[in-house]
Amino acid sequence: MSTLLEHLQSQCEPQWQQYTQHAFVRQLADGTLPRHCFEHYLKQDYLFLIHFARAFGLAAFKSRNLTELKRANASLSGIVDVELDLHIQYCHQWGISQEQLENTIESTPNMAYTRYVMERGMAGELLDLNIALAPCILGYGQIANWLLAQPFLVLENNPYAEWINLYAGDEYQQVADAHREACNAVELSNLDGARLHTLVQTFDAATRLEIDFWQMGLDCS
Numbered sequence: 001m002s003t004l005l006e007h008l009q010s011q012c013e014p015q016w017q018q019y020t021q022h023a024f025v026r027q028l029a030d031g032t033l034p035r036h037c038f039e040h041y042l043k044q045d046y047l048f049l050i051h052f053a054r055a056f057g058l059a060a061f062k063s064r065n066l067t068e069l070k071r072a073n074a075s076l077s078g079i080v081d082v083e084l085d086l087h088i089q090y091c092h093q094w095g096i097s098q099e100q101l102e103n104t105i106e107s108t109p110n111m112a113y114t115r116y117v118m119e120r121g122m123a124g125e126l127l128d129l130n131i132a133l134a135p136c137i138l139g140y141g142q143i144a145n146w147l148l149a150q151p152f153l154v155l156e157n158n159p160y161a162e163w164i165n166l167y168a169g170d171e172y173q174q175v176a177d178a179h180r181e182a183c184n185a186v187e188l189s190n191l192d193g194a195r196l197h198t199l200v201q202t203f204d205a206a207t208r209l210e211i212d213f214w215q216m217g218l219d220c221s
């Protein structure tokens, strides 16, 4: 019997592949991504992380017991107290100041993605929100591991090596494992066809929005 996430991923295989093997990440691995594209991505990702944190605030609100509340709380503080600080520090290395981050004009693919996730959470239950969040959390972990195994990977003198290692690292992989566990706490066999269909639609939409996010980076749009 497969898990809920295995089922969702298998239902969205072509989109999942487009997302996790996008030209943006291939160019990170071989070091050919133009620097201005990455800088644009980093600025947008700062805004993304702010909304991502808010989504976990919503997850806390949607929690029905202490286990769920503790998970949401851990994710919220992980982003607010660790990931955002790391992001600001990392952007500084790329010559992007906190002021520049705060003055970044949000791109429409970024808006579409973050607000879509929040809408799923507001309209639905915690599970809908967790599934809307799954492609981003699990995808980045998978992308980093996949890139490290590719023949086109060049780590020497690659300005993006640190980024790849961050997402392949134990700390991020543990975050991904925790989210996988939260989603798979629901048994696939306990969901009826209509409920499952809604979750497939959510997973599919969030995956396509991640593809658009990479494309935004590549197009500097």
Ligand SMILES: Cc1ncc(CO)c(N)n1
Binding pocket: 045, 048, 049, 136, 137, 140, 213
């Ligand atoms: C757009 C996007 N998706 C996923 C992650 C992983 O946290 C991120 N930082 N940004």
